[in-house]
Amino acid sequence: MNKRLVGMVVAGCVVVPSLVTAQTDPLEIMNRVDRLLRGDSSRGVATMEVVTENWEREMTMELWSLGTDYSLVRLRAPRKEAGTATLMADDDIWNYLPKVDRTIKIPSSMMGGAWMGSHFTNDDLVKESQLIDDYEVELVFDGDRDGVTVWEFRLTPKPDAAVVWGHIEYQVQQDNYMPLWTRFYDEDGDLSRTMTYSDFSELGGRLVPAVMEMQPVDKPGERTAITYQELEFDVDIDQSFFSLRNLQRQR
């Protein structure tokens, strides 16, 4: 009994400080947020609503991911474009176009282009999972904002990172590790676009932000919102799922 108590106290002495360290280590927090949202692998169904000055449209898509390097997105609706799919593997993106039954690889010069007409770029899709690889993370705020206890991080590009942003700000709610917003600044330090996370709900057994909305600053009124309807984690898929052959499979 005594041994057990001693053991618990010793363990507590070791564990408690490490927990405290873990909670304030920006990299650890960012990693944890990322793991929460992604899992080792995942499958989901989401709708993407894109509103621009000139048109509005809604797409339904099925998404799969494996680790940080592989993901596959296939449109289910609208019917005209159903089957259109995007495969991301490492830093490369391929699009499958069912109308012409061809797959094209996005050239590096077009990585800044819009993905499926949304306010996300192709680059966002492959770089989003690499924030902590490409940026130095610094905790710049730890406290209450509008009654919610949050951390705020400032992500500054590492010297050799090939990224487009001058810096990124990231706010995370402390009690549930939910991201609240990400603000992207250009090289002049001007806010370029904001991603907000909302509707925290339990999907696939985890609390996740079911809605992610991207708003460009220079086009007020325009936005792209992704709403998850289904999400499951640690699904049984491996690397072979993320192949060009599977990309072309129209389902």
Add this chain to the structure above:
Amino acid sequence: MLESPWLRIGWRNLGRNRKRTTLTALGLAIGFAANVLLVGWVEGLQAEMVESATSLVNGQIEIHDAEFRPDRSMFDTIGGRAGVDVDALLRAVDADTAVVAAAPRVYAGGLVSSGEATSAGMFMGIDPARELVLTRFLDQLVEGRLPVSGQNELVVGEEMARQLSAAVDDELVVVASGADGSMANDLYRLVGIFRSGLTELDATFAVMPIGDLQALMVLPPSRIHEIAVATTDPWIAETTALRLRDTLPGVEPAIEVVSWDVLNPAMVDYVALADSMHFIIIFIVFGIALFGVANATLMATYERRREFAVMLALGATPRSIWSTVLSEALAVALVSLVIGAGLIFPVMVWFHNAPPDMSWLLDSDVTLMGALLSPSLRVEYNPSFWLTCAVALIVTAVIAALYPAFRAGRTPPADTLSGL
């Protein structure tokens, strides 16, 4: 000129040392000829540059929606969302007497893919019949033919074909943003390859009939991005643009009619800069000639010290001696001018009308400020510059003779005649 005795003496003196006179006159004549040729050639290059930049792909005037530039958004079509009666607008443009050709265009950015290779491309929708009159880049295809409307055919630049490893008759996948937000895509057959000589253009442009591109982009036929216009002379483009602005039928939202000098201000600046160099060229060429002529005149007056001493002893004034020397310089200048003009004007006429091709000197095309230049010795006429050169030649000869004339006027008669 020969009324004054002193001037007559000056004129006759030209024959006293013919070799020296000939050499002096040749120095000035070649200076004059070099100036005229050099500036003529620079102006030939400028003219070629402007003509190339305004006829290769771009017109001399462009008509767009007022919001189209500089973002070139696919939604900023002429007449906004409602579009415009394209035929009526073209008829109105064609009606202007200065307009040689006008052609409607639609643009879109996207991807072109062949096999495993994909390139970023700029799609240009054209009316082939009108475009051939307006621009030159499709005149002679390297291979194949122009696309036919409604057949899903296109032509691409030579560099793009190389990057895609695509040949005529190959199938290309085209992806662009549809005006409805969709990912517009379709298969096309490569029916021709063009070479404009401008690498950027040859690497990025894919050209198809305007209706085909509108269909791909989900744009109705009434929505176009541009009407490109060619005028009879690039230098009247600005006034023609102003006139078209007033005469074209009203379109809502507003359209803009801009001439090449607004679209390519760098080229206008370049031409102005090159023009300002003319006087520097005159200064350098005649500056060199000045010292040669001064030297020869000084020697000539030194040899004739005894003659000037006799003249002064007989009652001539120093001023009349100056007149003699200066009029001799003037006479040399006039002879030089005749020789120079005789040398250069036949060459100018030849180089202006049938410029020798110098492409054998160069391996590749010469591009300058987005214009393709043919390496030739084309020259342009500039009579006012010739006149300036002639005046500069005379002034040079007279300035060169000032010091020798002054020295001659101060020859001491007694000392000189006594051999001191």
